[in-house]
Amino acid sequence: MERVPYWNISHGLLIDLLSLPALAVFGYGIYRHWCRIRQGKASIRLGLTLDALKLGPVYVRSFLTRGIVGTPIYKKLFTGIAHGLLFWGMVLLSVGTMLVFANVLFKLPVFKGEFNRLFMGLTLDAAGLAALAGVLFLLIRRLFPPERLTCFKANSAFILIEAGIIAIIVTGFFIEGARIAQTGVDPGSFVGNWLAAQLAGLGTLPAIHRYLWWTHGLISLALIAYIPYSPLVHLVLAPANAGLDIPLPGPKMGVIDFEAFEGEGDETPSLGVSKLADFSRKNLLDISTCLKCGRCHEVCPAAQTGKRLSPKGVMVTLAEYLQQGKMDDDSLLDTISIDAIYSCTTCAACMEACPVAVNQPNAILRMRQHLLMERSEIPDIMGQAHRSLEARHHPFVGTGFGPNDWRKGLDVPFYEKDTTEYLLWIGCSVAYEERTQNIARAMVAILKNAGVSFGILEENRCTGDPAKQMGNEFLFTEIAGQNIEEFNELGVTRVITLCPHCFNSFTRHYPLLGAKFDVIPHAVLIRNLIEAGTIRLANSGQAICYHDPCYLGRHNSVLSDPRQVVSSVGQLVEMPRSGCESFCCGAGGGNYWTEEEGTRINQTRAKEALDTGAVTIATACPFCMLMLTDGLKKFTEEQMVKDIAELVCSQMEA
Amino acid sequence: MQIVVLAKVVPDYEVPSADFELVENRAHPRYTRMIGLYDENAVEVGVQLKEKLGADLTIVSYGLSDDVQFLRKALAMGADKIVLVEGNSDDPYVIAANLKDAIDRQGSVDLVLAGRQSSDMDRGVVPGLLAGMLDYPFVPQACSVENVDGGWKIAQITETGKRLMKLTGKGVLSITSVPENVPRIPAVKAIFAAKKKPVEKLAEIGARSMSISELSVTIPKMESVCELIPAEDMDDAVRVLLRRLKEERFL
Ligand code: SF4
Ligand code: SF4
Numbered sequence: 001m002e003r004v005p006y007w008n009i010s011h012g013l014l015i016d017l018l019s020l021p022a023l024a025v026f027g028y029g030i031y032r033h034w035c036r037i038r039q040g041k042a043s044i045r046l047g048l049t050l051d052a053l054k055l056g057p058v059y060v061r062s063f064l065t066r067g068i069v070g071t072p073i074y075k076k077l078f079t080g081i082a083h084g085l086l087f088w089g090m091v092l093l094s095v096g097t098m099l100v101f102a103n104v105l106f107k108l109p110v111f112k113g114e115f116n117r118l119f120m121g122l123t124l125d126a127a128g129l130a131a132l133a134g135v136l137f138l139l140i141r142r143l144f145p146p147e148r149l150t151c152f153k154a155n156s157a158f159i160l161i162e163a164g165i166i167a168i169i170v171t172g173f174f175i176e177g178a179r180i181a182q183t184g185v186d187p188g189s190f191v192g193n194w195l196a197a198q199l200a201g202l203g204t205l206p207a208i209h210r211y212l213w214w215t216h217g218l219i220s221l222a223l224i225a226y227i228p229y230s231p232l233v234h235l236v237l238a239p240a241n242a243g244l245d246i247p248l249p250g251p252k253m254g255v256i257d258f259e260a261f262e263g264e265g266d267e268t269p270s271l272g273v274s275k276l277a278d279f280s281r282k283n284l285l286d287i288s289t290c291l292k293c294g295r296c297h298e299v300c301p302a303a304q305t306g307k308r309l310s311p312k313g314v315m316v317t318l319a320e321y322l323q324q325g326k327m328d329d330d331s332l333l334d335t336i337s338i339d340a341i342y343s344c345t346t347c348a349a350c351m352e353a354c355p356v357a358v359n360q361p362n363a364i365l366r367m368r369q370h371l372l373m374e375r376s377e378i379p380d381i382m383g384q385a386h387r388s389l390e391a392r393h394h395p396f397v398g399t400g401f402g403p404n405d406w407r408k409g410l411d412v413p414f415y416e417k418d419t420t421e422y423l424l425w426i427g428c429s430v431a432y433e434e435r436t437q438n439i440a441r442a443m444v445a446i447l448k449n450a451g452v453s454f455g456i457l458e459e460n461r462c463t464g465d466p467a468k469q470m471g472n473e474f475l476f477t478e479i480a481g482q483n484i485e486e487f488n489e490l491g492v493t494r495v496i497t498l499c500p501h502c503f504n505s506f507t508r509h510y511p512l513l514g515a516k517f518d519v520i521p522h523a524v525l526i527r528n529l530i531e532a533g534t535i536r537l538a539n540s541g542q543a544i545c546y547h548d549p550c551y552l553g554r555h556n557s558v559l560s561d562p563r564q565v566v567s568s569v570g571q572l573v574e575m576p577r578s579g580c581e582s583f584c585c586g587a588g589g590g591n592y593w594t595e596e597e598g599t600r601i602n603q604t605r606a607k608e609a610l611d612t613g614a615v616t617i618a619t620a621c622p623f624c625m626l627m628l629t630d631g632l633k634k635f636t637e638e639q640m641v642k643d644i645a646e647l648v649c650s651q652m653e654a
Numbered sequence: 655m656q657i658v659v660l661a662k663v664v665p666d667y668e669v670p671s672a673d674f675e676l677v678e679n680r681a682h683p684r685y686t687r688m689i690g691l692y693d694e695n696a697v698e699v700g701v702q703l704k705e706k707l708g709a710d711l712t713i714v715s716y717g718l719s720d721d722v723q724f725l726r727k728a729l730a731m732g733a734d735k736i737v738l739v740e741g742n743s744d745d746p747y748v749i750a751a752n753l754k755d756a757i758d759r760q761g762s763v764d765l766v767l768a769g770r771q772s773s774d775m776d777r778g779v780v781p782g783l784l785a786g787m788l789d790y791p792f793v794p795q796a797c798s799v800e801n802v803d804g805g806w807k808i809a810q811i812t813e814t815g816k817r818l819m820k821l822t823g824k825g826v827l828s829i830t831s832v833p834e835n836v837p838r839i840p841a842v843k844a845i846f847a848a849k850k851k852p853v854e855k856l857a858e859i860g861a862r863s864m865s866i867s868e869l870s871v872t873i874p875k876m877e878s879v880c881e882l883i884p885a886e887d888m889d890d891a892v893r894v895l896l897r898r899l900k901e902e903r904f905l
Pocket of ligand 2: 289290291292293294295296297311312315350353354355356357358360
């Protein structure tokens, strides 16, 4: 017999009518979120043209992959699978429910033939089982939670939601079973048919069926209405957040236009963020979307080594303020704590781990901007580096070297207008520390050997990036402006960088200030030279482990080039955390100049590298080199850390 | 109430010795210029007093016309105006006489603060000379000042201890650095506001110089002499090392 919708139910359409108020409550909840988010400022434009499909403000690819499919969630395989089973199971079940509704209203023949058997029967029963398995896993994990779920705040409303979903699925199966027990086998509905066999003969079946049917319907509607008032709102906000997120890695800070400050003294906008209302809409959407899942907490170098900062902790505080409508409460920064705000290394590991495209470091850095540019507050040691940047335009306070000491006794050509092809940019991190100076010397040897046309600036300088990371956008703009001016005068069009922080600044921020030149990280250039056969290398066969600098790997997706370089001079080994999941050396965000609380990040990372058993630890960032060299001292006296340029230089055949 | 802070713009005082070179007996002009180390502490003390007492804070400097761009940092930190006497003498007497002249032109001045010594000549004599010329009491090595019943409560700090004293009336204090007077980082708004604050430039007045003339200037040369101590037996090596350090008078 063909299945009859609303069998055994009188006034079944009532449920459909009741869905209207449920949807209204749902809509109102979403509207409330929108009202909160709308209070933010328009987002800062990045001014970069991206090669990405965009519909209105929505980046389509990111919306579909990170938003709908939820790719990041599968980084935790079991949770990912459970979540996938639940989500897609529920999607199918919802489609099934809609089809039943369409059958009632428009006589859509969904209960006929193969479609009935394969989809309405088989698929939906399978979907129900899958969703049930998924939700049971998630419920059990909530009841016996890992630390990341409970630290700072547990999203316990999920337990209620999961219980509700279980109730919906279980009642659904029993309704089906009770119906089939009375109306005969339903083709394809293997769960329903089996349950029917168990229930057969029960005298009260029609009553049980009726009772469950209403329960099922009402819980479902209640759950829909509850979505915007619960963490389930991520069903809506997560795809929105993913779609609106500019598909570039890293915190995407943009630059600040200081023109406005040149005019009247008093009417200038407040810099950075001191209260929720200062955040952009995207920041507020981030805050609303955060699930408190703590995946960011687990990967954050600060949180994992006993600092005050946890990206989850920050999001929890921000969400509480937002929840309580404290848009203009400027106790915010002190609640989060100055220590926490300055402990962020801007490594972006949190962003990489976040399942719902939250940009935690952006929020943290905006608060830092306020602390420094408005409140003049900065931790002592970082403050000294900052003062040096202000006065000498480089942060290496107390250095034993002059800006050009690295090339003493070495013949290095200067960049000449219209003749030289590449400007070899040295930067501060290479010039002012003895250990890193050798990177520049090695690079000079490589370029000479390869016959590349290159030159350096007569007076070495800093990009100003450390100022930006410490929160002083103004000083950064000033230093960058001077550099751009000099580049323009010299007619520089192609730049080689030795430091990924310089590379990142040149490619992400300088163009916004009017720079027009191409930049190539030394890792990529060296790889190109090797590939073209311009330099030939002897492979030592030694095990070399490669540490990904955050600003080369995670921030700029340069992952394979340095690895190819390493592979051509030795045998590449990987650390447990590598590539986009790499663990920061601890220096980023100005934290090279810091008195660390808790365990030291560089020691943690150095140990991880040492444990691979590699003979050499390679990296492609002067800051990483300094941090790892220092971190390693705790474990060995050996100087194991080498820049890829040094490795190549020592294996180069004439 | 008006407080004057003396500030001198000097070549980078942290140039590493290996990179330091002289031109005509003075630091090479390639080094970045900045307000002297202790002068910034003095400015900070001045700004704190200004904030507490609502005083006017004037920066008085003797130096080159181009120094204004560096002195502006003091305005950004909170000072109200700059008075610069243009001149290039290194003679303490000439400098003090010119500073006195500039201060005399500022109307009534209640307190004069200076860094304990400049970061280029490192003599620390100008504030004392100036106090003499102004006929004000002079307190060197002060680290904090408070205004108490019409006078000043001053803490003087040396390597061996701290002395509290009270100054009635006007005075010249030279300021040394303590954690409480670490110069603040100017807020961005203050940097922009500083661009609009007044700068007054004065011509140098002729003044008698000291009867001292410079014969020569030398700077220590960096030299590394390496002596290897055999380390087969650690105890022995340590003994040899200690003996050698004592012989060379490092210990
Ligand atoms: S960017 Fe890195 S240090 Fe900063 S919060 Fe994220 S994971 Fe932590
Ligand atoms: S920011 Fe992202 S990763 Fe961190 S707790 Fe929130 S949802 Fe999870």
